[in-house]
Amino acid sequence: MQLIIKFIIDMSQRVKIKAILSSEKTNYQATVKGWVRTFRNNQFIALNDGSTNNNLQVVVSEQDMDPAEFKRITRGAAISVTGEIIPSLGKGQKLEMKAASLEILGDCDAEAYPIQPQKQSLEFLREIAHLRFRTNTFGAVFRLRHSLAFAVHQFFNEKGFVYLHTPIITASDAEGAGEMFRVTTLDLEKLPRNIDGDIDFKEDFFGRSTNLTVSGQLEGELGAMAFGDIYTFGPTFRAENSNTARHLAEFWMIEPEMAFYDLKDNMDLAEEFIKYVIGYALQHNREDLEFLAQRLADEEKQKPQQERSEMGLIEKLEFVLNNQFERITYTEAIDILKNSKPNKNKKFQYIVEEWGTDLQSEHERYLVEKHFKKPVILTDYPAAIKSFYMKRNDDGKTVRAMDILFPGIGEIVGGSQREENYDKLVERMESMHVPVEELSWYLDTRRFGTAPHAGFGLGFERLVLFVSGMTNIRDVIPFPRTPKNAEF
């Protein structure tokens, strides 16, 4: 607060529009710099500088200006204005700036500028992702994204976690988390071959085959075995040909890994974490959320009655904050689904019949959106459908896995307690054809002072998707990478 006041007093400094609008103060000189959103009535400039979704109304007088200069005040132009902040003479805003001097910093050809003061489709704006930040919707989304990222670090920092940077380039392709992108400096026109005719990766940059990471978990576990609690937060790459509104080829994942945690501790942390960052956004991004809530409400009006959601965006976020996530086992979920109406009426595309099959999206959605109507943590999945590193339960059939399912998003968190017993882990790897030799460094944690531990992965964009109320994951990352798309 002190900083803001200092900026206001020092009139030679540029002041952020957010600081001006959030203060009651009037009758002082200030300089603002930003981009013209609209220019109404040859008199009123709606100026936005990205600090807030709200614009500052700048009042200019045509008579006081050089006509050539005046014509350059166009939608999209970057300008610097110095003037007095006064109580607005018109309705619709409390404050406005009476311009004393105005400088065009950067012209904007209004005819060629694709951002227009009307509803533009999200698909079109996605094609001009380099300019879409300048719209209200994307301004709100990406300020929100920033806040959520900041809250992630703050949460873990407050809890004493160490932020560990796990590698982006990795030589292990044994994690089974998905198809990988190859990293190479080999000349694709002239690939070196060994005696057997295979590609000779000894000639490659790292002297071996390398890929982009699909998960920092295995390296994260190494850190947890020293620091106790660590988290990673970095880009993750999956070369899956996934064409959905909730998959990206390049996305940001948060992966905490905690020594001495069991599955319950893991769930408790995940729930506390999600609630913390949502709470942070509610507290710090009220205006952006209110704008996004309105946008969502307008969108909902277009839908048929039964498809509309019962809660508004902010209401939905507060509901998540104030209610316990439902915790049930896979086995309980199967029972609920078996006895559910859509299963009995054969409304499900995939009818739930026996224990052991993986749940389909429609089943997850039924549990979350119809049955419990809140986030659900599913635990203790059949071992056969989960990864090699998950700890086996005493029943021999299930593993200590947990997936957190969110309405509209599906799986937002996937995690587990890890198998800390060397022999059991190796046995499991062998039966799942995971190359034991290649992961000897990972197995060393189980050889030297192994300890119970657990962790999870949270898809950051899926979190932003949920909090922003957007529906396509491509609209919550600045420059989405998806199959057949790596523009910008």
Add this chain to the structure above:
RNA sequence: GGAUAAAUAGCUCAACGGCAGAGCAGCGCCCUGUUAAGGCGCAGGUUGAAAGUUCGAAUCUUUCUUUAUCCGCCA
């Protein structure tokens, strides 16, 4: 990877076998305390691409491209 749908002016859409249109944006003029300002006028098109059916195709058929939605993979 599979299924379905869509593609018309810069943008958002209409025309659904018979002359391709509106709103917004742009340009010109007018108005001047506006609120995605308003008024009058002008300009803007190889209807995603290619082929076919037809007297006639934006409209029907086929192929391709791109996009969206759903499913699969998953965070």
